[in-house]
Amino acid sequence: MIEAKGLTKRYGATVAVDNLSFEVKPGKVTGFLGPNGAGKSTTMRMILGLDTPTSGDVRIDGQHYRDLRQPLTKIGALLDAKWVHPNRSARAHLAWMAASNKLPKSSVDKALEMVGLTSVANKRAGAYSLGMSQRLGIAGALLGDPEILLFDEPVNGLDPEGIVWIRTFMHRLADEGRTVLVSSHLLSEMALTAEELIVIGRGKLIAQSTTTEFVDRASGTTVKVRSPQLDQLQGVLNQQQLVTRIEDVEDQGKVLFVEGDTTTDQIGEAAAAEGIVLHELTLQRGSLEAAFMQMTGDSVQYHAHDEIAAVTDVTAVPPVSGAEVAAGPKEDN
Amino acid sequence: MSVITVERIKLFSTRSPWWCMIVAAVLTIGFAALTTGFLKGADEQRATIFITQPGAQLSQMVMMVMAALAVTTEYRFGTIRTSFQAVPQRTALLLGKTAVVAFLAGVVGLIASFGAWGIGNLFVSGADLSIDTPAEWRLLAGQGLIFALSAVIAVAIGILIRQSAGAIAILILWPLLVENLFNLIPKVGDDMAQWSPFANGSSFLNQGQDFGLAGSQGDYAMGPWLALLYFAGWAAALLTIALISASRRDA
Ligand SMILES: Nc1ncnc2c1ncn2[C@@H]1O[C@H](COP(=O)(O)OP(=O)(O)O)[C@@H](O)[C@H]1O
Numbered sequence: 244m245i246e247a248k249g250l251t252k253r254y255g256a257t258v259a260v261d262n263l264s265f266e267v268k269p270g271k272v273t274g275f276l277g278p279n280g281a282g283k284s285t286t287m288r289m290i291l292g293l294d295t296p297t298s299g300d301v302r303i304d305g306q307h308y309r310d311l312r313q314p315l316t317k318i319g320a321l322l323d324a325k326w327v328h329p330n331r332s333a334r335a336h337l338a339w340m341a342a343s344n345k346l347p348k349s350s351v352d353k354a355l356e357m358v359g360l361t362s363v364a365n366k367r368a369g370a371y372s373l374g375m376s377q378r379l380g381i382a383g384a385l386l387g388d389p390e391i392l393l394f395d396e397p398v399n400g401l402d403p404e405g406i407v408w409i410r411t412f413m414h415r416l417a418d419e420g421r422t423v424l425v426s427s428h429l430l431s432e433m434a435l436t437a438e439e440l441i442v443i444g445r446g447k448l449i450a451q452s453t454t455t456e457f458v459d460r461a462s463g464t465t466v467k468v469r470s471p472q473l474d475q476l477q478g479v480l481n482q483q484q485l486v487t488r489i490e491d492v493e494d495q496g497k498v499l500f501v502e503g504d505t506t507t508d509q510i511g512e513a514a515a516a517e518g519i520v521l522h523e524l525t526l527q528r529g530s531l532e533a534a535f536m537q538m539t540g541d542s543v544q545y546h547a548h549d550e551i552a553a554v555t556d557v558t559a560v561p562p563v564s565g566a567e568v569a570a571g572p573k574e575d576n
Numbered sequence: 577m578s579v580i581t582v583e584r585i586k587l588f589s590t591r592s593p594w595w596c597m598i599v600a601a602v603l604t605i606g607f608a609a610l611t612t613g614f615l616k617g618a619d620e621q622r623a624t625i626f627i628t629q630p631g632a633q634l635s636q637m638v639m640m641v642m643a644a645l646a647v648t649t650e651y652r653f654g655t656i657r658t659s660f661q662a663v664p665q666r667t668a669l670l671l672g673k674t675a676v677v678a679f680l681a682g683v684v685g686l687i688a689s690f691g692a693w694g695i696g697n698l699f700v701s702g703a704d705l706s707i708d709t710p711a712e713w714r715l716l717a718g719q720g721l722i723f724a725l726s727a728v729i730a731v732a733i734g735i736l737i738r739q740s741a742g743a744i745a746i747l748i749l750w751p752l753l754v755e756n757l758f759n760l761i762p763k764v765g766d767d768m769a770q771w772s773p774f775a776n777g778s779s780f781l782n783q784g785q786d787f788g789l790a791g792s793q794g795d796y797a798m799g800p801w802l803a804l805l806y807f808a809g810w811a812a813a814l815l816t817i818a819l820i821s822a823s824r825r826d827a
């Protein structure tokens with residue numbers, strides 16, 4: 244378990260991380276979410292003992308990283324795929340890492356095999372594509388077969404194929420029961436990979452919850468109902484203090500939308516009690532990115548820059564994700 | 577001693593350290609060929625072991641560059657972070673690096689000095705170049721110590737400066753220029769020059785040598801072994817400051 248308490252980091256006048264407290268629960272994939280400049284990378288560097296907190300602290304299973312012996316067997320990390328000597332081969336890079344933690348030579352071959360770099364292991368790392376560098380970084384993280392893994396924006400800049408590969412890999416790690424903390428500035432990406440979320444903005448904690456909870460709370464839900472007795476149903480629901488509106492939807496005729504804090508259960512039961520026939524009863528979610536922007540609204544630091552990043556990144560995500568994320572987009576509101 | 581293995585793998589898995597070592601060895605040996613190869617008649621009879629060693633200081637510089645680069649390239653490419661992530665005990669890791677680099681520099685120093693002496697022996701037939709005084713042994717074998725200690729200083733500067741160009745500039749300008757400029761300062765200048773670290777490194781090697789054709793050398797602040805100790809003291813002090821700084825600063 245990773246536990247941060249009052250973690251704070253200042254660089255001169257910049258407060259990169261501001262009194263941040265969170266827990267990364269064991270055996271789950273936790274998404275570390277925040278717009279660019281929110282302090283994700285800084286937090287991860289502090290977890291790994293690379294940067295010293297200005298105040299507060301962060302521990303791994305109760306220990307400071309700097310006190311760990313053979314840390315690679317406990318926690319593996321990929322913060323930046325470029326942290327490799329370009330003239331050193333992937334095999335040599337992993338070999339020195341293995342030696343540093345007294346890992347057997349076979350661990351190098353195993354890690355290379357796992358990320359599919361065996362055939363190019365003796366080539367200089369400088370000649371690798373970003374996707375290959377990323378895999379080498381992941382091989383380094385997995386070298387000591389650690390129970391905890393840290394990844395900083397692992398899909399950034401990758402082509403669709405690479406993104407899918409990373410996602411699949413995250414799921415595999417989670418299935419193996421490992422603890423994974425993975426950062427991203429895209430909620431849509433996190434919704435696909437993470438079970439739990441730690442959301443930060445301007446270095447401050449905004450939320451820590453399950454992904455579903457966060458998404459529900461952030462985006463709000465609407466229940467869509469189609470029924471031949473729509474007016475009667477609206478009357479019943481209004482009696483229950485629910486906010487409703489009827490709209491004409493193309494190809495579907497009149498549709499009833501129920502806003503606010505309600506469930507399909509509640510509406511289904513109310514309809515059944517009155518003997519009202521239903522043709523459709525669905526829960527709809529708002530767009531995740533819109534919700535995320537709204538939640539971190541006050542905390543977004545480089546707003547314009549962020550929007551550009553979001554746009555470019557969305558085009559890099561394969562189309563299937565769009566459908567999965569914004570499951571049934573809300574009517575334009 | 578896994579940190580030694582780590583740093584050995586790192587150093588030998590890229591090409592530039594090999595080049596530095598070869599260039600360093602070849603420079604001293606090559607210069608010996610130049611200074612002894614064209615000696616004729618009376619000059620040849622005045623040849624001494626000392627005149628086989630003029631390239632040593634240049635070789636020492638090359639090894640210092642290698643030593644500094646062993647650190648600064650890690651900062652440049654970010655591998656220092658991967659390193660500290662793998663071994664969070666920074667002092668231990670950096671001591672391992674210092675040990676590996678200093679050992680190699682020492683070996684290269686010995687190859688250079690004895691290689692140069694061997695070449696001199698080949699070219700000079702009329703003079704006695706056999707190693708028979710303690711001072712002569714100190715000149716040749718001592719080169720290993722001086723190379724190793726200057727590599728320690730280079731590693732320390734590398735850790736403090738973190739950046740190749742800056743570290744190399746300091747390491748080249750300091751012994752070649754700054755220590756000599758001290759002489760120009762009135763009154764205290766001579767003392768400053770004599771108490772400079774690299775001047776004492778040379779003084780350890782040069783005291784009591786038969787300079788022969790090279791003429792006489794300047795004054796020394798202290799005896800040869802104290803001079804070595806003094807030079808080693810500088811290396812130890814700089815390394816200590818560097819290690820403290822590396823432990824405290826963000827990687
Ligand atoms: N080494 C550093 N020196 C100065 N400022 C820094 C440093 N690292 C990060 N920052 C600043 O801290 C803030 C958080 O940065 P970062 O942790 O990289 O955010 P994120 O990873 O969420 O994009 C930014 O304003 C950034 O400019």
Ligand SMILES: [Mg+2]
Binds near residue numbers: 283284285395396
């Ligand atoms: Mg970042």
